[in-house]
Amino acid sequence: MSLVNDPASVDSTFRRIADIVHELYSRDVDSDTVIAELAEHAAVEVPGALYAGVTVTRNAKHIDTPAATHHWPILLDEIQQRHREGPCLTAAWEEKTVHVADLTRDERFPLYARDVLAQTPIRTIMAFQLFIAGETMGALNVYAETPNAFGPESREIGLIFAAHSSVAWNAARRDEQFKRALASRDAIGQAKGILMERYGVDAVQAFALLRKLSQDANTPLVRVASDLIEGTLPARQDG
The missing domain is CATH 1.10.10.10 (Winged helix-like DNA-binding domain superfamily/Winged helix DNA-binding domain)
Structure with a gap:
């Protein structure tokens, strides 16, 4: 997807995201399908994203990855659980958005960064908090293999996508319950x-x-x- 450079394009992207979520929910699919398809769309809609995944945790100690577009997001969550640190955990529990522009230079998550750099090609991460019903916390995460892949448009569109995703996923889970x-x-x-x-x-x-x-x-x-x-x-x- 090309980068979004003007307000009209941003508005068009927002409308497309709303249509994606509405169409997905109107199909009456299960919650696993909802979050899996939302992750796939996030990797396409967020400018600069190459992969996407969802991180879910109840106590910041045990982490699940209910959706991922590649095995890298799953491995990154395993590294977060191993060291109990990382941008996705931080986004889920402490902040609305965490942006790691260049993992080789970021000093906030040293153990996480060490293993990610050694085991994956991921260099840029942006994590958006998901509001999930109950005690569970989560984050919608997008990844890139080049530093500084995400700009202001990525953050703006990612926040909107995460908000829509939270609503759709919670609705699907309530229907199942x-x-x-x-x-x-x-x-x-x-x-x-x-x-x-x-x-x-x-x-x-x-x-x-x-x-x-x-x-x-x-x-x-x-x-x-x-x-x-x-x-x-x-x-x-x-x-």
Whole structure:
């Protein structure tokens, strides 16, 4: 993609990003697909970017890479976890944007820089904080193999892309949680119906029996309900 040099082009890029996110969300795809495709688009839309990836962490100690356009972003996250330092972690937890213009000269992440320079061709990184629901923190990251690859337009467009990505990913994850909750409720309801019909008990008693089966088996309630529906769990235990 050519560099964006005028306000009209920037506005056009912003509209294209909004259209990308809207089209992706309107397809009703799962959250893994949403974040993977957003990373692919980030590598194209952010001026100067060659690769893109998403870093996710709950406690700054364990890092996941749910999306990457190349194996370099995955390796860079492994290096961040090894040393518990790096621009993507910092963006996720402390700052909105972190820009490493030239990794050979940047002194903020010495252990990270040492390993990245030794193991990858990456020389420039820009990381944008992602706002993720819950306790999870994250960053959308773009990478280049030449120093000083990112300019003001890269930062501006990256910030907009990260904001849209946060909204789209959170929406997809909420939809999945809602669908799982509905499936769990339906399974429990069916299991209660089986117990009510089989033993002539009411709904409260059926749920109490279902909960006892769960406790005795040390198994989540919805799993016990599913097993009961499928006929792989006895409806009542002796004693």
